[in-house]
Amino acid sequence: MKRAAIAALTTIAGLVALLGYKSGPARRTTVATAPPETTVPPAPGPTTPSTAPSGTPSTAAPATGTRTVTGPDVPNQYGDVQVRITLQGTRITDVQAIQLPEDRQRSAEISSAAGPLLRTEVLQAQSANIDGVSGATYTSQSYAQSVQAALDQARA
Amino acid sequence: MGAAAPEAADERAGRTHVEHVMGMAVSIDVRAADRGSASLAVAIAEVVAWLHRVDATFSTYIPDSQISRMATGTLAAADADPDVTEVMRLGEDLRAATGGYFDVRAAGTLDPSGVVKGWAVERASDLLAARGFPHHQVNAGGDLRARGRPGAGRRWRIGIAHPHLAGALAAVIEIDDGAVATSGTAERGAHVVDPHTGRAALDLASVTLVGRDLARADAYATAALAMGHAAPAWLARLPGYEAFVVDAAGGAWSTPGFERYRA
Numbered sequence: 121m122k123r124a125a126i127a128a129l130t131t132i133a134g135l136v137a138l139l140g141y142k143s144g145p146a147r148r149t150t151v152a153t154a155p156p157e158t159t160v161p162p163a164p165g166p167t168t169p170s171t172a173p174s175g176t177p178s179t180a181a182p183a184t185g186t187r188t189v190t191g192p193d194v195p196n197q198y199g200d201v202q203v204r205i206t207l208q209g210t211r212i213t214d215v216q217a218i219q220l221p222e223d224r225q226r227s228a229e230i231s232s233a234a235g236p237l238l239r240t241e242v243l244q245a246q247s248a249n250i251d252g253v254s255g256a257t258y259t260s261q262s263y264a265q266s267v268q269a270a271l272d273q274a275r276a
Numbered sequence: 277m278g279a280a281a282p283e284a285a286d287e288r289a290g291r292t293h294v295e296h297v298m299g300m301a302v303s304i305d306v307r308a309a310d311r312g313s314a315s316l317a318v319a320i321a322e323v324v325a326w327l328h329r330v331d332a333t334f335s336t337y338i339p340d341s342q343i344s345r346m347a348t349g350t351l352a353a354a355d356a357d358p359d360v361t362e363v364m365r366l367g368e369d370l371r372a373a374t375g376g377y378f379d380v381r382a383a384g385t386l387d388p389s390g391v392v393k394g395w396a397v398e399r400a401s402d403l404l405a406a407r408g409f410p411h412h413q414v415n416a417g418g419d420l421r422a423r424g425r426p427g428a429g430r431r432w433r434i435g436i437a438h439p440h441l442a443g444a445l446a447a448v449i450e451i452d453d454g455a456v457a458t459s460g461t462a463e464r465g466a467h468v469v470d471p472h473t474g475r476a477a478l479d480l481a482s483v484t485l486v487g488r489d490l491a492r493a494d495a496y497a498t499a500a501l502a503m504g505h506a507a508p509a510w511l512a513r514l515p516g517y518e519a520f521v522v523d524a525a526g527g528a529w530s531t532p533g534f535e536r537y538r539a
Contacts, residue, residue, distance in 0.1 A: 255458030
């Protein structure tokens with residue numbers, strides 16, 4: 121199926137903006153996301169090839185191996201947000217908030233309630249061969265930029 | 277869900293129509309049908325008309341909608357449309373089932389839109405099936421109902437949007453007949469409020485529910501988001517629905533049953 125129209129992943133700046141948008145009331149505090157009990161290896165499974173898809177256009181020098189990039193400490197109206205992303209080559213395999221407004225910090229404690237908390241996987245929509253997307257397209261405005269819109273366009 | 281797979285869909289492509297209604301995009305994706313089929317065009321037009329009728333009846337933005345008139349006291353509940361009565365009853369069921377974490381009056385005024393969307397999509401899916409199009413999905417603002425098969429011999433593959441990374445997915449699942457609803461803080465900021473404390477729900481970034489009925493899945497997802505850290509314990513005991521949660525710090529948690537759906 122045609123998936124050409126699907127937008128590329130956001131940059132760190134975009135990611136920080138996204139996190140910032142989601143953040144709660146202002147309150148500067150540094151770190152506190154406790155390490156998760158278990159860490160899943162990034163990107164397992166058939167939907168996430170262990171190497172960058174061949175033919176992926178890349179203008180940057182093709183980096184290999186795993187590296188992490190820490191974004192800038194971004195103050196916004198709700199508080200400071202800083203994220204760290206992990207890349208394998210040019211593919212983002214993990215994203216973790218290392219600084220959040222105070223209200224968000226307790227989140228790392230979720231695991232005690234009902235089983236282990238894992239690190240979120242990051243799967244590339246382009247290679248997942250999906251029929252639809254749940255989440256992230258609430259309004260007509262946000263739909264325009266969404267993976268779902270790209271899927272619909274491909275079938276229109 | 278999962279049981280009683282329908283007969284395999286054929287490979288005819290069908291057609292996808294996107295309608296902007298109720299402040300969101302609704303994708304009506306019909307498979308295993310001839311693209312140019314007149315009866316398919318009629319069925320899609322019926323679904324579109326239905327969605328606009330729902331909007332006119334239930335919108336809180338339209339001053340003379342039935343819901344607006346009920347909220348201002350100019351329409352008695354007893355005089356409302358039977359559809360309104362049904363939705364109000366469903367909202368009451370869901371409030372009870374979630375210990376009050378889902379409440380059509382959570383914002384202080386009557387706003388049943390959290391029930392209406394899923395309920396309207398379920399009706400839309402029923403309508404498509406009744407018109408002879410049992411293989412389809414209807415996705416309303418990121419909450420979807422899938423039915424039948426997307427193509428011969430395969431199930432619907434649904435990506436769950438990554439709440440921290442636009443354009444990426446946090447999980448991919450496969451379903452037959454069923455609903456997938458995700459509530460999160462990303463799209464409208466902190467729009468979900470814990471009705472018991474009045475605080476914005478910020479602990480969790482998104483909650484996804486998979487189950488039979490979209491109105492229920494949607495309400496449960498919203499309730500779980502409002503519960504925050506208490507959600508996993510509640511979700512783990514919820515019959516008939518499986519859950520996937522991403523918290524504000526990027527951690528993920530799921531019910532054991534959710535893993536069965538993973539692609």
